Amino acid sequence: MKKEKKFEKKVFYKGPKLSRNFNPIFQEMIRCSQSQILSLSPKKSSLSLLPALHDCTQLLPMASVAATTFPSMARPAARGIVAGAAASTVPLPRAGVASPCPTARSLGFAARGTDPRLAIHVSSRRRAASASAGSRLARAVATMAKKSVGDLAAADLEGKRVLLRADLNVPLDASQNITDDTRVRAAIPTIKHLIGNGAKVILCSHLGRPKGITPKFSLAPLVPRLSELLGIQVQKADDVIGPEVEKSVSVLPNGSVLLLENVRFYKEEEKNDPEFAKKLASLADLYVNDAFGTAHRAHASTEGVTNYLKPSVAGFLLQKELDYLVGAVSNPKRPFAAIVGGSKVSSKIGVIESLLEKCDILLLGGGMIFTFYKAQGFPVGASLVEDDKLELATSLLAKAKEKGVSLMLPTDVILADKFAPEANCQVVSASAIPDGWMGLDIGPDSVAAFSSALETTQTVIWNGPMGVFEFEKFAVGTEAIAKKLAELSGKGVTTIIGGKDSVAAVEKVGVANVMSHISTGDGASLELLEGKELPGVVALDEA
Ligand SMILES: Nc1ncnc2c1ncn2[C@@H]1O[C@H](COP(=O)(O)OP(=O)(O)OP(=O)(O)O)[C@@H](O)[C@H]1O
Numbered sequence: 001m002k003k004e005k006k007f008e009k010k011v012f013y014k015g016p017k018l019s020r021n022f023n024p025i026f027q028e029m030i031r032c033s034q035s036q037i038l039s040l041s042p043k044k045s046s047l048s049l050l051p052a053l054h055d056c057t058q059l060l061p062m063a064s065v066a067a068t069t070f071p072s073m074a075r076p077a078a079r080g081i082v083a084g085a086a087a088s089t090v091p092l093p094r095a096g097v098a099s100p101c102p103t104a105r106s107l108g109f110a111a112r113g114t115d116p117r118l119a120i121h122v123s124s125r126r127r128a129a130s131a132s133a134g135s136r137l138a139r140a141v142a143t144m145a146k147k148s149v150g151d152l153a154a155a156d157l158e159g160k161r162v163l164l165r166a167d168l169n170v171p172l173d174a175s176q177n178i179t180d181d182t183r184v185r186a187a188i189p190t191i192k193h194l195i196g197n198g199a200k201v202i203l204c205s206h207l208g209r210p211k212g213i214t215p216k217f218s219l220a221p222l223v224p225r226l227s228e229l230l231g232i233q234v235q236k237a238d239d240v241i242g243p244e245v246e247k248s249v250s251v252l253p254n255g256s257v258l259l260l261e262n263v264r265f266y267k268e269e270e271k272n273d274p275e276f277a278k279k280l281a282s283l284a285d286l287y288v289n290d291a292f293g294t295a296h297r298a299h300a301s302t303e304g305v306t307n308y309l310k311p312s313v314a315g316f317l318l319q320k321e322l323d324y325l326v327g328a329v330s331n332p333k334r335p336f337a338a339i340v341g342g343s344k345v346s347s348k349i350g351v352i353e354s355l356l357e358k359c360d361i362l363l364l365g366g367g368m369i370f371t372f373y374k375a376q377g378f379p380v381g382a383s384l385v386e387d388d389k390l391e392l393a394t395s396l397l398a399k400a401k402e403k404g405v406s407l408m409l410p411t412d413v414i415l416a417d418k419f420a421p422e423a424n425c426q427v428v429s430a431s432a433i434p435d436g437w438m439g440l441d442i443g444p445d446s447v448a449a450f451s452s453a454l455e456t457t458q459t460v461i462w463n464g465p466m467g468v469f470e471f472e473k474f475a476v477g478t479e480a481i482a483k484k485l486a487e488l489s490g491k492g493v494t495t496i497i498g499g500k501d502s503v504a505a506v507e508k509v510g511v512a513n514v515m516s517h518i519s520t521g522d523g524a525s526l527e528l529l530e531g532k533e534l535p536g537v538v539a540l541d542e543a
């Protein structure tokens with residue numbers, strides 16, 4: 001690299017002809033001389049004069065430079081759709097309904113106010129999106145345009161028996177205490193709305209994966225917390241269907257809640273048995289699905305009952321999840337960055353492929369990066385590698401380039417001499433992993449490069465940790481990203497966190513309450529990000 005006065009105009013490289021095979025050289029060049037690289041000419045055409053260098057921008061931290069220095073590489077926002085969405089309104093709970101209870105940590109229901117473009121009804125997105133008919137995006141958004149519980153008038157609810165499917169699948173300790181009540185708190189706004197309008201709520205959920213009636217999976221431990229959050233005594237049925245439950249429902253006063261027993265105590269639930277669904281539906285007059293975390297399951301209580309209950313509508317939590325994981329991701333404020341981590345590339349292929357269609361910057365971390373390194377010919381030591389996914393990694397890199405997405409891989413990693421919390425560690429360049437060592441976190445240079453790339457963004461979605469964050473020594477990269485996203489949230493950037501480990505990381509760092517949206521779904525949010533339709537959503541009435 002020759003030092004020149006006019007760095008902002010050109011960068012000269014002296015050395016072997018650059019190609020992908022010379023990535024280690026280029027990587028080292030960036031590591032040592034980042035300020036010089038940062039001064040590449042802002043014309044994309046100058047990159048094309050250096051085709052090999054251009055290749056590298058798709059693979060290395062140059063991508064962050066490209067994102068900031070070459071805004072033309074970022075694809076323009078879908079302005080028509082955004083404008084349509086901005087003009088629409090949020091369906092608010094009706095007057096006289098108690099506001100959601102204060103929560104220990106914000107579930108982000110207030111975030112609509114911070115980003116007016118997200119204050120939209122699902123149906124308005126359908127109208128806007130249909131303007132770009134034919135695109136995969138338009139279809140995906142359109143199928144998520146569902147009638148909401150907020151669309152029902154007070155008269156539709158007063159005295160009505162409402163079957164409300166929530167996801168109360170919470171973790172319990174050995175003494176049956178709830179160790180994380182996030183999903184319980186997330187269910188409260190819809191329940192309050194229903195009881196505030198005089199409905200009789202028949203609340204139903206699964207807990208765990210029981211095989212038949214299993215006392216440790218009873219929903220009984222949920223009753224005290226639900227009652228506390230709702231400010232009324234929640235009744236509990238000992239069964240899901242049958243004469244005893246029917247009797248309890250028949251004496252329910254308006255504005256009350258009856259919690260059914262774990263719906264998975266019946267094997268018919270997961271089989272989506274029509275007879276079981278019919279019996280469950282017969283308890284109620286209408287159906288509300290607020291169980292986002294289970295919306296990817298076509299079960300009797302999430303899908304089957306909609307064949308017997310009209311209307312079948314979405315609850316507020318389900319709506320909010322769709323607003324962010326479909327709406328904000330499909331029509332993002334740009335630049336839009338996606339951060340994908342986790343253990344294996346194989347479990348994130350769908351997410352990466354889908355996000356490559358939408359984002360401007362893609363940051364990769366976690367165990368999957370070593371498959372990408374190996375695909376580029378780097379030594380990976382004892383790191384996690386999926387040898388049968390090397391071609392896939394190469395094709396994802398090519399796809400990113402083709403789509404003009406700035407894909408960044410970490411340039412340095414933290415290595416361990418064994419997979420253990422007390423392992424010895426060292427930081428090395430990503431291209432210089434010695435035999436016998438395994439990469440368990442991204443390194444400090446990568447954190448800096450990722451942070452500076454994120455600085456440029458207006459929307460960020462994060463799924464999957466950057467390293468083995470369960471071990472303190474290897475949690476630094478993940479926690480740094482969590483803190484960076486918290487900082488960006490404070491500056492008005494839309495930040496969306498999905499995947500149980502990324503959610504756990506932001507909670508551990510204590511910044512969950514500042515994020516725009518923390519998804520309550522795990523598999524469901526992953527499937528939604530992959531662009532899949534969720535059966536529990538598809539089955540609901542159209543808006
Ligand atoms: N470098 C690495 N080597 C091995 N394992 C890793 C590495 N980096 C992260 N992991 C592990 O990946 C796991 C998380 O991977 P996973 O794909 O399940 O992510 P997730 O998106 O948060 O989870 P999910 O979508 O299932 O909720 C963590 O347990 C973490 O320890």
Ligand SMILES: O=C(O)[C@H](O)COP(=O)(O)O
Pocket residue numbers: 167169208209293294297521522523524
């Ligand atoms: O925790 C979850 O992901 C949901 O409650 C769905 O549970 P399941 O994976 O057992 O269907």
